[in-house]
Amino acid sequence: MFSQQVIVVWLACLLMSVFSRAAFEEDRHDNVTELRDTFATRVADDSFTNPIIYEDLADLDVFRVDDAWYYSASTMHHSPGAPILRSYDLVNWEYIGHSVPSLEWSSEYDLAGDERAYVKGIWASTMRYRQTDGKWYWIGCIEFGKTYVYTALEVTGPWILAATLDTCFYDAGLLIDEDGTMYVAYGNTQISVAQLSSDGLSIVKTQRIYSSPGNIGTLEGSRMYKYDGNYYILVTRPATSEYVLKASSPFGSYSIKALAQSVPPPVPGGGNPHQGGLVDTPDGNWYYMAFEDAYPGGRFPVLAPITWASDGFPVLQTSSGGWGTSYPLPTAKHELPSLFGEDLFDNLRPAWEWNHNPDSSKFNVSEGLILSTATVTDDLYAARNTLTHRIHGPISTSTIVMDVSNMADGDRAGLSLFRDHSAWIGVTNDGNTLTVAMTSDITMDTSWRTTSKGTTVASAEIPNGIIHLRCTANISPGSGRTGTFSYSLDGENFTTLGRPLTLNTDWHYFLGYRWGIFNYATKSLGGSVKVTSFTQTVSPK
Template sequence: MTATYRNPVLNADWSDPDVIRVGDDFYLTVSTFTKVPGLPILHSRDLVNWTIIGHAVTSGYDDVRPGCGVWAPSLRHHAGRFWIFWGDPDAGICWVSAEDPRGPWTEPHVVKPGLGLIDPCPLWDDDGQAYLVHGWAKSRAGVNNRLTLHRMAPDGSGVLDEGTLVIDADLLPGYRTLEGPKLYKRDGVYWIFAPAGGVEQGWQSVFRAESIFGPYEDRIVLEQGGTEVNGPHQGGWVDTPSGEHWFMHFQDRGPYGRVVHLQPMRWNGGWPVMGANGEPVPGGPVPVPGGEPGAPAVSDDFTGPELGLQWSWQANPDPAWWELRDGRLRLTCVPGPDDLRERPSVLGQRLPGDPCAVTTTLTLEGEGRAGLAVVGFTAASVGLERTADGTVLVCGDGKPVPVEDGRPVTVGARVGDGALVTFLADTGEGLREIGEPFQATQGRWVGAVLGLYAAGSGAGQAIFDSFTVDIER
């Protein structure tokens, strides 16, 4: 029986994916903006079942800066090394490199400094020359909808010229917000795969030329059409060991973020045809038979020497914030903004794209407050707080419920269709709904986050038993 898959193959916020194959192994990375650690590395043997194997960036900003940081990376393998290029719109184009995708990775190197430089992609040509294409962020550079190509030093140390405007989409009828270029060469022809039209309603275009500097001709190769997959675009082209071609791209799903779809790709008349004649498919045969089932981790029993690879902080973490001990996570109730959206010490992970139930058991020792939160443009939480009158269970604007000091309390959330959240708590009579339902919302270029937090003067500590996510599929 032929194994099949259904889209999305990564049903959570894996934004701006890029994918490569090295031998029989596939690797994927995505945008992480200001999350720390950033640039997760995912591995698969069949393009459908993916697991997280590490991160390429381990530091970022010291404060929360929504929408900044790591934008739209490109992943490549060249000269026996893995390379990831990305644009930081406030710093320039950067890269890291490693022999092993699990690390260690080099410290970030800025190959081209400047404002508004985004979405870079390198290409090492057959003659030893290297090139770098990138887009522009209008918010910083004042322009967008165009792609610039540089000659680049083969070792990535810097660009070698002022850049050539190879595609000006202002001159193409109907184009807006051309960005996210991926540069390839096939049978002597240069290709730039690039999305346009914006993340919610956009499409995928490809451009081809006999010379890397153009002129390029364009064609739209994937768009929503009569399907329910809005804005199918921005991703990477990859082949299988047997010679089949595939395209991985995102779909913006609001509070769930940018989920990843897999499209078959064939060639017709010298052009790629994606999906079902240019429209997204709901699924199909697994590209490479025999792969092991797998998915990015969501639950964590806190027994490992480190946090699970699904976790990240909202800014650079201080080692004093957390500790794993005796199969539990201990978060110190540290000072910081009361608004969880602005607090660096929120430990979060992606909100699953399917309905799910989340639970953890929390004990509050000493002064402070702590709990489980859902954070996007808006935020809400359920948890414990030590007051002058003792410990209380709090959820939104609801009436606090007294709890015995030092007593473990199970808290949780049920996330239903449309990312409507109902918080839960067990005060001795089993898990029950508490507070008013909360509509999760997306953040700045990201989906909502499931988070754990502990806040206070530093005199208290929150102890979390295993964090469990049950996903309904």
């Protein structure tokens, strides 16, 4: 028989063993959970999701310089033009400047009188860095007439107009060969290649290198490359397919092969990815970046890896027959500041662009954006100094905080959903009575003339001082998407005003919806507003 003391000790040891086992199991569970979460995080950190930028950045030209990638896009009538974005992993991007500081080609880009330049201006253009002279080059044809060459010693500028060519390099694609020779591929259906002078500012030679046959049809959107001793020109058949021309010399003869034909898109509801470019990584991997037509938001960039076939043509890596929703990261993730959030207007950041050239004497940015009225009009589309910002999808909310105490009689100021079918929420001053109003159904026709200046749907009288104006927009691709408007006098309690705007999905305007901050006079100039912040928040998909 065991003594009582031995039994007590034995029971104690048994209990300790049980508790230790339980503790072990708990630790094991925690460790497994931690490993699982770590693995999930690592998987997430090792992949990206399309679109890589959920913003309207069409006609992209993307290229690498050393360990950074650069991106140029179309901006039509917005100023400054041709935004420059930079990335260190091909997935996370930041706005760093513009290649075209002002649209100086004619007075219509100033919204002068009855003149306007909607949907004109910067279409598919091209940008590159040339190591032999340490210069950045941007080349683009304006209104099917002349081609303009802008250059800079630093990518962030200053950029200067260096040359005007009396030839339209339509949908230009610039290649700088190893010896510094510059070639430009361009054209619509009849594709040509031009060789530029040693300084890149004049034409030495131009030659038609390919005529699209009837079974292919329209080709445009040229992008030119050199790989493994061969020359390549990517061209798009709008708006479904991408083809590749290949030759052993810049001037041909070229053979052709499809890279992407009606590939199902990664963002449901959008069009087939097309009109893009090839780009490599420092370790020799290659990618094709295209855009997806995805109105009402615009055209969003999507990315997919490629391989090179034995015949020398690139091959798109699809997923289950479609463009992959996600792929492994091209390189180590390099986070950058968010493309959305709060802007206190201590300076005018490169993500902002004006609707046409601004009157620089009528705005100031320093501890807030001061917008003085620059135009006497009752038409939002004719008003100068509307400051625009791309909407980040799929659903986002933007809020501005605005001081209206210096508005003059007849002024209109606020926040708009800006496109060829627009609406706004803002403050109106009529006879020195202030109201917050929602105005809808402001429209243009396909000649970009105003067909409706809008109707005030709802309004409410407000006190003088600070007001918070807000809009939420769903720009995911498809019909029936809406934007709603609200306001607050304290920044916490918001009141919905008016009715939702059904967003227009027609493609002819090309650009997607933007946020627009405006202030215009209907009687006489002299009033102003101060916008102390702009905040954009993005909702989950």
